[in-house]
Amino acid sequence: MKDLKLAGGKSPKSMIEIGEATIGGKEIILIGGPCAVESSIQMRKAAASVKRSGGKILRGGVFKPRTSPYSFQGLGLEGVNYLAEAAREEGLLCVTEVIDAKSLDLVVDRVDLLQIGARNMQNFELLKLAGKVNKPVILKRGLSATIEEWLLAAEYIMAAGNPQVILCERGIRTFEPSTRNTLDLSAVGVAKELSHLPVIVDPSHAAGRRDLISSLSKAAVAAGADGLLIEMHPNPEEALSDGPQSLTPEQMMTVAQELEQVAQSVGRIFVRGKTEETLEALRSEIDQIDHTIVKRLSDRMEIAKKIGNKKRLDRVKDTARERDILQRLVPLAEELQLSPEFVKRIYSCVFEFSVQSQIKSKLMEENELESYCPIGGK
Numbered sequence: 001m002k003d004l005k006l007a008g009g010k011s012p013k014s015m016i017e018i019g020e021a022t023i024g025g026k027e028i029i030l031i032g033g034p035c036a037v038e039s040s041i042q043m044r045k046a047a048a049s050v051k052r053s054g055g056k057i058l059r060g061g062v063f064k065p066r067t068s069p070y071s072f073q074g075l076g077l078e079g080v081n082y083l084a085e086a087a088r089e090e091g092l093l094c095v096t097e098v099i100d101a102k103s104l105d106l107v108v109d110r111v112d113l114l115q116i117g118a119r120n121m122q123n124f125e126l127l128k129l130a131g132k133v134n135k136p137v138i139l140k141r142g143l144s145a146t147i148e149e150w151l152l153a154a155e156y157i158m159a160a161g162n163p164q165v166i167l168c169e170r171g172i173r174t175f176e177p178s179t180r181n182t183l184d185l186s187a188v189g190v191a192k193e194l195s196h197l198p199v200i201v202d203p204s205h206a207a208g209r210r211d212l213i214s215s216l217s218k219a220a221v222a223a224g225a226d227g228l229l230i231e232m233h234p235n236p237e238e239a240l241s242d243g244p245q246s247l248t249p250e251q252m253m254t255v256a257q258e259l260e261q262v263a264q265s266v267g268r269i270f271v272r273g274k275t276e277e278t279l280e281a282l283r284s285e286i287d288q289i290d291h292t293i294v295k296r297l298s299d300r301m302e303i304a305k306k307i308g309n310k311k312r313l314d315r316v317k318d319t320a321r322e323r324d325i326l327q328r329l330v331p332l333a334e335e336l337q338l339s340p341e342f343v344k345r346i347y348s349c350v351f352e353f354s355v356q357s358q359i360k361s362k363l364m365e366e367n368e369l370e371s372y373c374p375i376g377g378k
């Protein structure tokens with residue numbers, strides 16, 4: 001491609017060194033964090049999880065170019081401070097998206113890398129400004145951009161003076177509605193054939209659903225990606241944006257474990273983080289597990305209420321079913337080296353409250369029926 005004067009040419013491969021991370025080397029670089037920075041505590045939890053998973057870079061958006069003007073637009077400068085502070089505490093690098101000259105000015109000295117999002121891939125004025133800074137730029141592929149247009153956008157940054165460009169495939173628009181976008185994995189190979197720049201993959205925006213992140217991440221590494229940009233939120237259900245595609249910290253750990261093996265099998269390295277067992281890190285793990293336990297107990301209770309509505313009031317308690325459940329859970333507890341007595345006691349409490357809520361819900365239902373159709377009248 002004749003106009004790829006700086007971005008073109010397959011070799012020598014560009015390696016972008018930032019602190020202790022080298023993007024485009026043998027190591028697979030994991031970038032993780034929430035779509036949007038929401039609070040200091042959220043970012044500290046996210047940073048701890050990224051670190052534990054072997055991530056090198058913390059992400060978090062503070063200027064959000066959202067499809068709807070009514071969606072959360074980001075915390076701006078306050079958010080960058082939360083992002084940078086959380087990254088620093090964990091010894092991570094950090095990246096945030098810039099959307100115009102003002103946002104670039106505001107963050108450039110506070111973060112280690114800049115990101116130009118898919119919607120701004122052909123914002124040529126912004127590309128030229130990013131070319132004037134001495135920070136690596138992650139350049140996402142536009143929603144409907146060809147690989148050539150994407151590489152020419154990189155050329156803009158490089159021609160303006162900044163050679164540190166990292167290409168990021170994040171899914172393109174196709175006719176397929178089951179995923180948010182269609183991850184174009186062949187773009188990794190094509191971009192690497194045409195350019196020496198490192199290529200990373202963002203499976204989160206491509207899929208728009210967290211159940212596909214693990215397989216797409218593994219596929220991306222196998223396809224030659226130099227890194228992954230994965231959305232992870234300490235509590236995705238409460239995320240202000242992109243909750244459904246964000247991994248939980250536990251899921252992020254699992255993906256990291258899997259990446260270690262895939263990276264090895266294709267001659268790359270990914271080093272999963274070691275869990276630093278500080279009091280704070282351990283408590284943060286407990287907090288996350290507790291959150292999941294209570295949330296799942298609430299889900300269980302909702303189902304129990306539905307079951308209750310299918311039974312007669314005097315048949316709500318079903319000791320045979322309770323016995324059945326325990327007969328499955330006690331061996332599981334033993335297998336997991338949990339005291340069976342502990343599980344039995346917890347479940348006796350669960351059943352008691354389940355029955356109570358079923359009775360309450362049935363009585364309320366009956367009361368409603370009565371007020372709708374009082375005895376003796378129509």
Ligand SMILES: O=C(O)C(=O)C[C@]1(C(=O)O)C=C[C@@H](O)C=C1
Pocket residue numbers: 304307308316317318319321322325350351354355358
């Ligand atoms: O399976 C049922 O029939 C339920 O009502 C659910 C449930 C439970 O919480 O698991 C609740 C009360 C019964 O005593 C047994 C089980």
